[in-house]
Amino acid sequence: xxxxxxxxxxxxxxxxxxxxxxxxxxxxxxxxxxxxxxxxxxxxxxxxxxxxxxxxxxxxxxxxxxxxxxxxxxxxxxxxxxxxxxxxxxxxxxxxxxxxxxxxxxxxxxxxxxxxxxxxxxxxxxxxxxxxxxxxxxxxxxxxxxxxxxxxxxxxxxxxxxxxxxxxxxxxxxxxxxxxxxxxxxxxxxxxxxxxxxxxxxxxxxxxxxxxxxxxxxxxxxxxxxxxxxxxxxxxxxxxxxxxxxxxxxxxxxxxxxxxxxxxxxxxxxxxxxxxxxxxxxxxxxxx
Amino acid sequence: xxxxxxxxxxxxxxxxxxxxxxxxxxxxxxxxxxxxxxxxxxxxxxxxxxxxxxxxxxxxxxxxxxxxxxxxxxxxxxxxxxxxxxxxxxxxxxxxxxxxxxxxxxxxxxxxxxxxxxxxxxxxxxxxxxxxxxxxxxxxxxxxxxxxxxxxxxxxxxxxxxxxxxxxxxxxxxxxxxxxxxxxxxxxxxxxxxxxxxxxxxxxxxxxxxxxxxxxxxxxxxxxxxxxxxxxxxxxxxxxxxxxxxxxxxxxxxxxxxxxxxxxxxxxxxxxxxxxxxxxxxxxx
Numbered sequence: 383x384x385x386x387x388x389x390x391x392x393x394x395x396x397x398x399x400x401x402x403x404x405x406x407x408x409x410x411x412x413x414x415x416x417x418x419x420x421x422x423x424x425x426x427x428x429x430x431x432x433x434x435x436x437x438x439x440x441x442x443x444x445x446x447x448x449x450x451x452x453x454x455x456x457x458x459x460x461x462x463x464x465x466x467x468x469x470x471x472x473x474x475x476x477x478x479x480x481x482x483x484x485x486x487x488x489x490x491x492x493x494x495x496x497x498x499x500x501x502x503x504x505x506x507x508x509x510x511x512x513x514x515x516x517x518x519x520x521x522x523x524x525x526x527x528x529x530x531x532x533x534x535x536x537x538x539x540x541x542x543x544x545x546x547x548x549x550x551x552x553x554x555x556x557x558x559x560x561x562x563x564x565x566x567x568x569x570x571x572x573x574x575x576x577x578x579x580x581x582x583x584x585x586x587x588x589x590x591x592x593x594x595x596x597x598x599x600x601x602x603x604x605x606x607x608x609x610x611x612x613x614x615x616x617x618x619x620x621x622x623x624x625x626x627x628x629x630x631x632x633x634x635x636x637x638x639x640x641x642x643x644x645x646x647x648x649x650x651x652x653x654x655x656x657x658x659x660x661x662x663x664x665x666x667x668x669x670x
Numbered sequence: 671x672x673x674x675x676x677x678x679x680x681x682x683x684x685x686x687x688x689x690x691x692x693x694x695x696x697x698x699x700x701x702x703x704x705x706x707x708x709x710x711x712x713x714x715x716x717x718x719x720x721x722x723x724x725x726x727x728x729x730x731x732x733x734x735x736x737x738x739x740x741x742x743x744x745x746x747x748x749x750x751x752x753x754x755x756x757x758x759x760x761x762x763x764x765x766x767x768x769x770x771x772x773x774x775x776x777x778x779x780x781x782x783x784x785x786x787x788x789x790x791x792x793x794x795x796x797x798x799x800x801x802x803x804x805x806x807x808x809x810x811x812x813x814x815x816x817x818x819x820x821x822x823x824x825x826x827x828x829x830x831x832x833x834x835x836x837x838x839x840x841x842x843x844x845x846x847x848x849x850x851x852x853x854x855x856x857x858x859x860x861x862x863x864x865x866x867x868x869x870x871x872x873x874x875x876x877x878x879x880x881x882x883x884x885x886x887x888x889x890x891x892x893x894x895x896x897x898x899x900x901x902x903x904x905x906x907x908x909x910x911x912x913x914x915x916x917x918x919x920x921x922x923x924x925x926x927x928x929x930x931x932x933x934x935x936x937x938x939x940x941x942x943x944x945x946x947x948x949x950x951x952x953x954x955x
Contacts, residue, residue, distance in 0.1 A: 391707055392680065392681060392707055392709070393679060393680010393681035393682075393836045394679065394680045394681010394682060395681060398861065419678070419836070419837035419838055419839055419868075420678045420679045420680070420836065420837060420838070420864075420865040420868060422679070422860075422861045422864060422865070425860045425861060425864060441747060459769075459773070461767060461768050461769055462768075475843055475847060475876075478766050478768065479747055480747055480748075480766060480768030480770055481745065481747055481768075481770060482768050482769060482770040482773065485745070485770060485773070485774060486773065494747075517838070517839065519838055519868060519871045519872050519875060520838065520839075520843060520872055520875050520876070521839065522839065522840055524837075524839045525811070552680075552837070553680035553681070553706075553707070553836055553837075554680075554706035554707060554835065554836075554837075555706045555707065555806070555808065556706045556806065556810070556811050556812070556813050556841070557811040557812065558839075560811055574921075575921055576920055576921035576922075576923075577709075577712035577713075577921065577922065577923035578685065578707070578709035578712050578923070579921075581707075581709070581712065582707040582709070585706075585707060585808060588808045588809075589808055589809060592808065592809050603917075606914075606917050606918060606921050607918060607921035607922060610921060610922075631917075636859065639859050639860065639861070640858075640859055640860065640891055640894070642860055
């Protein structure tokens, strides 16, 4: 099974829209939504949830008030400013669960407690199984949840012998992105021709290069600024990233999105759908 | 007054709002806290004249002193230390710099060394904005210490606008946690709505007052956001209409208030309104 993660650096370039339209074209695959911070793929693919699992990975320091003698050592040793200097209360948003205060507390008044990070869903869509998640608001450790979603999707795909796993990634270059590309065969960048889109592409492309994963790219809304699109084309060439297609700006895309429909399904003959179909053909030759 | 611009979803227009607002209100400090992808710079064209590297501490093992007792490996909650044969290996990218391993090593075999994590850059721009940007180094995973260091540059004599990272996890929380007000930027699509719900839940949990700006607003679809805001008593502060010219100006790195100066008054009004909301809140407290 080939595994492809779709990322962009900058948010809002069209990752999820492209993933769902590609899913329609691929017909039979496994899907994973690794953008656990702001998952959207389910809004277009209407998965039917078959199994829900609670995922626990982040820990928090919890204090037993009856043992605490207000010595303040926990406040002194905490590197994350998570212990209030006034009443030595622990701020759950700041605590990173390192356990240093637990270790140093002379009264054994502190312990680490495993907390719920979020829920993971095993679902089915009309194009195949999908693994997705819901991160608990304000929760830490989205990287671990991303890894878990990715691994569950790989497991599922291998079990039922699918050829392709398509992973919707998150914006940025940090921990959730790195967790979503671990062990994949190919990365697909979705970029847009803006100064910020281009610069974010370059930053995320450096991350991918660091992990030595081959990459393809799509320029979305390329006709919004053709000069910058041309600069991106040249950059991709120089960096040996295959441009598998350009998608023109079309109000059809957002209209379909508003109705939670797929443009390649509803407007097959439109220019933008033809562009996406051609992109899918090129991706296919890359995963044979 | 400290106002943070954030969103659940990426690409809704946080930077557009932060930059255009900073250009519409006098004597402002702008902090770009989207340290994974700092983009305000492409609109403000700053001449960075000051920079500071941000370091954090990671363990270094003195193999001569190490007796391979494994205490540090067992202690580390992040699996940043591992035992290979009889040697302890350090994985610096996933280390959270808690300092625990150094404290518990019975042989004093661990010392902490500095590792560069990112950089802060400062510039006064041609637009009279006191501008600081945080930037995470490529390949590093933890944005939070860079955001923390950036926030230390806050000039409390001024009004401050913070451009946050998208999402609702640690980096976004770090940016907004001590703000007086949050501006949630969204767009009238099902994605925009779904992510707005997540972001507003976060703000409720953090107990920070907030309002919404609808970007790429279109009359026939704004109801997607408006219905939700109505039902939940959330103020809609401003609508920025969808216009191809705005999209083009954005792509070219031009803040649209430069070409459409009448919008400065709109942003200024929003800022004044926010101040009013906060004053009222202070008064009722």
